[in-house]
Amino acid sequence: MPELNDHDLDNLFRKAGHCVPRTNLADRIMARVAVTPLVRSTEVKPLIGKRTWLVIALCAFALVGMLMLIGTTSSGSGSGLGSWVDEVVERATIPQGSWSLWVIGVSVCLLTLAVMDRVLGQRSEGLKN
Amino acid sequence: MDITALIPLILSGDSRAYAEVVRTYEHMVYTVCHRVLRSTEDAEEATQDAFVKAYQHLASYNGQAKFSTWLYSIAYRTAVSHGRNRRMESSSLDDMHHHPKAEHVDELRRNEAAHHLGKALACLSPEDSAILSFFHLDELSVEEIVTVTGLGASNVKVKLHRARKKLLEVLNKELGAEAHDLLLEHA
Structure with a gap:
């Protein structure tokens, strides 16, 4: 007698088919479904989109980078617009060695804003539902 | 639909x-x-x-x-x-x-093939039994079985291979003649 192979196994599974429940299972399921509330989707749509956040992040990092760059190259003298720029730079110049703190600070601010954004988004979704 | x-x-x-x-x-x-x-x-x-x-x-x-x-x-x-x-x-x-035999009394009445298969599947672990059923009966792909079970793809493939081998062994040794007759009879 030849031994059964994978093909025979396929046939046997197909022939056997699905198991059949004993009684009116569908009715019992529907009776339970009738008293079960639907859970609304918890998917959150942020108020500010990914692209906008990317632009904000780029602007923030560009600002920090620019301040670092100007801070190290500024001559500190000039008149009119030049002196105004110098003044701004002087006020905003990052002290030597602490730029990493600025980056961390900016990142924390962005993270906080992102969390707030999601929370607000979730609330507005909840109100809609 | x-x-x-x-x-x-x-x-x-x-x-x-x-x-x-x-x-x-x-x-x-x-x-x-x-x-x-x-x-x-x-x-x-x-x-x-x-x-x-x-x-x-x-x-x-x-x-x-x-x-x-x-x-x-x-x-x-x-x-x-x-x-x-x-x-x-x-x-x-x-x-x-x-006592899987007691569980298959209804299946015996309903369908002889289901009875033989159920008896042989009872020799495997429940997980292997379900994976074989997904693959051979419901025709789920390995990727779909991965989604359903949460197991890794390589794990599913190994389990599938071993379970199939074991099921064939059981069917050949214990139900060989009966299973063959059944398959030929309905071919």
């Missing part, structure tokens, strides 16, 4: 649309639960729970996987969870688990 077209109706409160889903997948979900739990009562209870869970969380179905795969996933996990809870309960229930 396109089941995904029924989803907006169900979400808007049309219970008849969900009854259609239940009718379509009732046997498939029950089979998954039965393969894992090997008890008619437990499988029916797990099937009910699976359909209720699917209904509750229908809004979270995002259409990335097939609806049947999503439903299988819920059914499989519900059945595994039931099995885990049952093991923690009294030994009287465990006795039922250790």
Whole structure:
């Protein structure tokens, strides 16, 4: 007698088919479904989109980078617009060695804003539902 | 029938649309639960729970996987969870688990092939039994079985290979002549 192979196994599974429940299972399921509330989707749509956040992040990092760059190259003298720029730079110049703190600070601010954004988004979704 | 077209109706409160889903997948979900739990009562209870869970969380179905795969996933996990809870309960229930022959009396009446297959599958672990059923009966791909079971792809392939080998051994040794006759008879 030849031994059964994978093909025979396929046939046997197909022939056997699905198991059949004993009684009116569908009715019992529907009776339970009738008293079960639907859970609304918890998917959150942020108020500010990914692209906008990317632009904000780029602007923030560009600002920090620019301040670092100007801070190290500024001559500190000039008149009119030049002196105004110098003044701004002087006020905003990052002290030597602490730029990493600025980056961390900016990142924390962005993270906080992102969390707030999601929370607000979730609330507005909840109100809609 | 396109089941995904029924989803907006169900979400808007049309219970008849969900009854259609239940009718379509009732046997498939029950089979998954039965393969894992090997008890008619437990499988029916797990099937009910699976359909209720699917209904509750229908809004979270995002259409990335097939609806049947999503439903299988819920059914499989519900059945595994039931099995885990049952093991923690009294030994009287465990006795039922250790006597698969008694569980297949109905199947014998209903279908001889189902009886032989059920008897042979009882020699495998519930997980292997379910994986074989997904692959050979429901024709799920390895990727879909990965989604349903949460196992890794290589793990599924190994389990599938070993389980198939073991099932063939059981069928050849213990049911060889009978199984052959059955296959030839209905070929």
